[in-house]
Amino acid sequence: MLYRENGQFKTSYRADQQIFTISQDRWAILALLAFAAIAVPLLADEYLFRAILIPFLILALAALGVNILVGYCGQISLGSGAFMAVGAYMAYNSYVRIEGMPLILALLSGGFFATLVGMAFGIPSLRVKGLYLAVATLAAQFFCDWTFLRVGWFTNNNPSGSVSVSNLSVLGWSIDTPVAKYLFCLAFLVTFGLLAKNLVRGAIGREWMAIRDMDVAAAVIGIRPMYAKLSAFAVSSFIVGVAGGLWGFVHLGAWEPAAFSIDRSFQLLFMVIIGGMGSVMGSFFGAAFIVLLPILLSQLLPWAGSLVGVAVSTAALSHTEVMIFGALIVWFLIVEPHGLAKMWSIAKQKLRIWPFPH
Numbered sequence: 351m352l353y354r355e356n357g358q359f360k361t362s363y364r365a366d367q368q369i370f371t372i373s374q375d376r377w378a379i380l381a382l383l384a385f386a387a388i389a390v391p392l393l394a395d396e397y398l399f400r401a402i403l404i405p406f407l408i409l410a411l412a413a414l415g416v417n418i419l420v421g422y423c424g425q426i427s428l429g430s431g432a433f434m435a436v437g438a439y440m441a442y443n444s445y446v447r448i449e450g451m452p453l454i455l456a457l458l459s460g461g462f463f464a465t466l467v468g469m470a471f472g473i474p475s476l477r478v479k480g481l482y483l484a485v486a487t488l489a490a491q492f493f494c495d496w497t498f499l500r501v502g503w504f505t506n507n508n509p510s511g512s513v514s515v516s517n518l519s520v521l522g523w524s525i526d527t528p529v530a531k532y533l534f535c536l537a538f539l540v541t542f543g544l545l546a547k548n549l550v551r552g553a554i555g556r557e558w559m560a561i562r563d564m565d566v567a568a569a570v571i572g573i574r575p576m577y578a579k580l581s582a583f584a585v586s587s588f589i590v591g592v593a594g595g596l597w598g599f600v601h602l603g604a605w606e607p608a609a610f611s612i613d614r615s616f617q618l619l620f621m622v623i624i625g626g627m628g629s630v631m632g633s634f635f636g637a638a639f640i641v642l643l644p645i646l647l648s649q650l651l652p653w654a655g656s657l658v659g660v661a662v663s664t665a666a667l668s669h670t671e672v673m674i675f676g677a678l679i680v681w682f683l684i685v686e687p688h689g690l691a692k693m694w695s696i697a698k699q700k701l702r703i704w705p706f707p708h
Contacts, residue, residue, distance in 0.1 A: 386536060391529045399528035402641055407535040408596045410637035413621040414539075414546055414630065415589030420619065421627035422550055423582035424562030425475050426483050429468075429490035430590050431614035435607060436464040436494060437591025438598035439504045442513050445599075446506060453520050457538075457595040464591025465584045467494070472583030476576055479565075491612050498607040514604035531600045538596060542589055547630050549585065558582050559628070590618075620675060623682050625690050635690040644671055 394403060416430050441460030445451050467490065474486040498504050505513050518525040525534050549555055557578040560568035569575055598605045617640060625636020647667055655662040 383540065387533065391532065394532075396528050399532050402645065403532050404528070404535055404601050406637050406641045407532070407539050408593050408601055409618070409621065409641065410634050411535075411539050411542055411596065412590050412593035412618050413625065413633040413637050414542060415586045415593065416618045417622045417625075417627065417629070417633045418546060418550070418558070418589070419582050419586035420622050421629065421632070422555060422562060423558040423579065425472070425579060425582060426480065427487040427586070428484050428612070428615050428619065429471060429487035429494075430618040431610045431612060432490040432494035433464045433468050433587045433590040434594030434597060434614060435498055435610035436467045436587075437461055437594030438605065438610065439498055439513070440464070440591075441595035441599065442515065443504065443506070445515065453518055453525070453599070457592055457599065460595040461588040461591035464594065465588040468583045468587025468590075469580055472580055472587075475579045475583065488612075488615075491615055495607050495611065510606075512604055512606040513598075515599050516603065518599060525600065535596055535600060538592065542592070543630060546585075546589070550630065554578075554581060562628075620679060623679050624675075632690065639690065643674065647671055647674075 390403065412430065412434060415433075416427065419425050419427050437457075437460035439460075440463035441456045444459040445453070445456040448456075471487055471490040475483050478486065499511060502508075505511055520534070523530070525531055550558070557568070557573050558581075560571075560573050561575060561578045561582075565575055568578070594610065598609070602609060621636030621640050622633065623636070624639055625634065626632025644667075647670060651662045651667055651670060
């Protein structure tokens with residue numbers, strides 16, 4: 351008989367290998383998904399969808415891809431914005447150049463091309479690591495920014511340099527309302543979240559973590575560093591590329607290369623650091639924090655300033671946001687490297703949120 355925490359026991363290896371081994375976690379996830387799919391569309395207004403929920407879902411998906419590479423495999427990347435751009439622009443070209451191209455297939459094709467680009471720029475990871483690898487992936491950002499800005503083919507020779515899509519639909523279901531866009535993005539996030547959860551707990555996920563912890567020892571026990579690193583770049587770039595397609599098609603509708611600048615790469619990396627490296631749940635925590643903090647500060651700081659007779663300017667809000675991000679990044683890198691996900695796990699245990707047995 352195999353033992354599990356909280357007094358729950360498993361009598362078969364199949365039961366022990368479930369994604370969520372504790373029944374309370376399974377019920378909590380199912381309740382959360384039901385709330386997100388049923389209650390949120392009924393309760394949220396248009397502003398909430400456009401300003402918070404849709405950006406959160408897409409950025410959480412992108413952060414999930416970055417977390418696979420940075421958190422699970424330990425390969426630093428500053429080119430995530432470039433891979434998002436590749437996914438968006440190649441999805442756009444597949445959608446407008448191939449007659450009758452389904453929307454989902456176009457988005458997946460964008461992820462495929464992002465995979466190729468990610469693997470190409472991931473080749474230096476076979477020889478370099480740390481700061482040098484970060485600089486190598488940073489080259490992808492500048493290269494893609496220049497390419498999409500200067501090569502007219504990617505923008506369908508649009509003189510303005512921007513592209514746009516409209517009248518999106520899947521199997522006759524029109525994706526033109528905030529609710530439809532939200533549910534469409536939610537479906538992608540849930541699907542890729544489950545796939546990523548299965549992947550990181552399998553053999554390939556253990557190889558990634560072995561490379562992250564000590565690549566020399568991993569090679570000694572038979573793990574191929576080339577296969578592990580390039581596969582991490584491939585999976586990460588694919589997910590980030592699909593997220594880039596969703597960001598352009600669903601959230602923006604019309605975009606230019608500046609939408610996927612280096613700021614986007616840093617934003618995604620900050621999400622992983624703050625949310626928790628090496629944690630699927632940490633990707634969601636990080637995305638929620640990054641999306642909600644500016645909105646909360648814009649509401650709370652003027653209110654707090656009015657109490658003491660101080661006017662808070664827009665510049666002060668921006669500077670405060672940057673200072674908070676910087677302080678949290680330093681804190682989570684030095685003191686608590688597993689981020690908000692670890693803090694949530696500790697709080698759950700201390701507060702005994704799941705105390706009842708199976």
